[in-house]
Amino acid sequence: MTISGGGDFPASLLLVGAGRMGSALLQGWLKLGLDPGGVHVLDPAPSPELQAFCTTVGVKLGVPATPPEVLVLAIKPQTLASAAPALVSLAAPTTLVISILAGKTLKTLADHLPSAGAFVRAMPNLPAAIGAGITGAVADPAVTPEQKRKADALLAAGGRVEWLGDEDLIDAVTAVSGSGPAYVFYLAECLAEAGIVEGLPPAVAERLARATIEGAGALLAALPEVAAAKLRADVTSPGGTTEAALAELKGGDALPKLIARAVAAARKRAQQLSG
Ligand SMILES: NC(=O)C1=CN([C@@H]2O[C@H](COP(=O)(O)OP(=O)(O)OC[C@H]3O[C@@H](n4cnc5c(N)ncnc54)[C@H](O)[C@@H]3O)[C@@H](O)[C@H]2O)C=CC1
Numbered sequence: 334m335t336i337s338g339g340g341d342f343p344a345s346l347l348l349v350g351a352g353r354m355g356s357a358l359l360q361g362w363l364k365l366g367l368d369p370g371g372v373h374v375l376d377p378a379p380s381p382e383l384q385a386f387c388t389t390v391g392v393k394l395g396v397p398a399t400p401p402e403v404l405v406l407a408i409k410p411q412t413l414a415s416a417a418p419a420l421v422s423l424a425a426p427t428t429l430v431i432s433i434l435a436g437k438t439l440k441t442l443a444d445h446l447p448s449a450g451a452f453v454r455a456m457p458n459l460p461a462a463i464g465a466g467i468t469g470a471v472a473d474p475a476v477t478p479e480q481k482r483k484a485d486a487l488l489a490a491g492g493r494v495e496w497l498g499d500e501d502l503i504d505a506v507t508a509v510s511g512s513g514p515a516y517v518f519y520l521a522e523c524l525a526e527a528g529i530v531e532g533l534p535p536a537v538a539e540r541l542a543r544a545t546i547e548g549a550g551a552l553l554a555a556l557p558e559v560a561a562a563k564l565r566a567d568v569t570s571p572g573g574t575t576e577a578a579l580a581e582l583k584g585g586d587a588l589p590k591l592i593a594r595a596v597a598a599a600r601k602r603a604q605q606l607s608g
């Protein structure tokens with residue numbers, strides 16, 4: 334496991350696709366010191382917020398005159414084939430391409446951008462927007478140590494980074510931590526709905542559910558050496574209310590099996606998106 338951090342940013346960077354994830358990454362890089370003068374953003378439909386942000390911070394919207402040191406691909410996987418031809422002249426042999434596209438393999442990326450020198454395939458997650466994300470990443474053999482340091486600095490701006498030796502694991506990373514925040518947000522929704530069923534006013538139920546997940550997450554973050562199972566045990570009084578609830582969640586392995594099916598479905602979908 335590698336926990337990384339520290340800046341070693343590229344002098345020039347092109348962000349291709351500045352939607353939810355691309356914008357989140359961009360904001361993190363700039364906050365940690367990436368020179369906005371060296372950044373271009375390419376997006377055919379930039380939001381008004383993105384346009385205003387780029388103007389304010391001095392990031393250029395459009396195509397750079399020369400290929401960048403790093404090109405970050407943050408478009409939808411399904412649009413890679415149609416977007417790639419316009420990117421080939423922007424990805425030089427000296428350019429490191431960092432892709433965050435779900436499913437797209439290093440080979441598929443190289444097939445679409447054969448002009449690029451090296452590729453990193455990464456899978457961040459949305460909490461990168463506040464520096465609280467986690468990213469799984471794999472580098473192809475052509476990535477130099479200097480390029481890897483720069484990729485690490487960019488990815489670490491969003492939180493922790495796990496460099497993996499085996500590309501096959503990235504789809505599992507996608508299914509666990511890439512998509513994972515949505516599972517937790519859905520839990521917040523379900524918990525609030527259950528509270529409403531038990532008679533709580535909707536606004537109160539939502540505040541309780543949200544604050545519970547915030548607090549539990551903050552406790553996990555504050556106590557990294559304590560296993561989640563130990564924290565769960567700390568809440569669970571013998572013969573008490575939590576035990577009664579957990580009996581429902583664990584009965585017949587209900588929740589473990591459900592989560593396993595969900596993660597397997599996400600991983601399968603990543604594999605389907607690979608080509
Ligand atoms: N949303 C998330 O939580 C995460 C997303 N990802 C990956 O990030 C990528 C982007 O996802 P989102 O940001 O959620 O999608 P999004 O739809 O919010 O953003 C995609 C952006 O790409 C732009 N775009 C479309 N065609 C383009 C082109 N030809 N050239 C340049 N830009 C183009 C769109 O205008 C849009 O702004 C996906 O590949 C996804 O797998 C990875 C980890 C987490």
Ligand SMILES: O=C(O)[C@@H]1CCC=N1
Pocket residue numbers: 435507511512
């Ligand atoms: O849902 C998706 O396909 C992307 C990848 C991980 C999170 N969002």
